[in-house]
Amino acid sequence: MTTDLDDEELLARTARDPAAFEPLVVRHSAALHGYFARRAPAAADDLLAELWLRAYAARQGFDAARGPARAWLFGVARNVLSAHWRRLAQQHTGPPGAGRDDDPWEAVDARLDAAAVAPRLRALLTGLPPDERELLLLVAWEQLTPGEAAAAVGIPAGTARSRLHRARTRLRASAPLKLTGDLS
Structure with missing residues (x-):
């Protein structure tokens, strides 16, 4: 029975x-939809559908030596989300450089559970380099391990751990926050 197999065996x-x-879709849709809903809530359903189309088309390119299937799926999700943001930026009218950033933090602010610290948290997260911020959010929000987050971002695990440590250190040094989520 295929549902008894692990993700890597299923992909093979x-x-x-x-x-x-199909079991991969069943196992991972909720977590991947959450990833999209936290970053692009209005488009989360469409982005999830696009993710599964892309993942299915690219399944032969999965390499277990680079990390687990779950991390690979989050890497595909990250690429789908980046393409979505690029499309939105291209639709924006106005002078060059005035377009939408490829990381829409104003939408994230509206959904933070800790509304009282949202402006401060936003400023702290926005102040992080994009790769450090993405690694931190993959670990804190999506509950990936640092190794899985590394595979999702496409960098070595040691580099991810180093960047994650730097991001956490910067956040702690900026100002202690009382949060419901685990950013440490």
């Missing part, structure tokens, strides 16, 4: 049995 099996992809 899809080469000869495309139906083996």
Whole structure:
């Protein structure tokens, strides 16, 4: 039965049995939808559908040596989200440089549970380099391990751990926040 197989075995099996992809969709849709809903709530459903189309098309390119399937799926999700933001930026009218950033933090602010610290948290997160911020959010929000986050971002695990440590240190040094989420 394919549901008893781990994610990597399922991806390998899809080469000869495309139906083996279905358990991956069942296992990971909720977490991946959450990833999109926190970053682009109005488009989360469409982005999830796009993710599964892209992941299915690219399944032969999955390399277990680079990390687990879950991390690979979050890497595909990150690429889908980046493409979505680029499309939005291209639709923006106005002078060059006045377009939408490829990281829409104003939308994230509206959904933070800790509304009282949202402006401060936003400023702290926006002040982080994009790679450090993405790693921190993948670990804190999506509950990926640092190794899985590294695979999702496409960098070595040691580099990810170093950047994650730097991001946490910068946040702690800026000002202590009382948050419901675990950014430490």
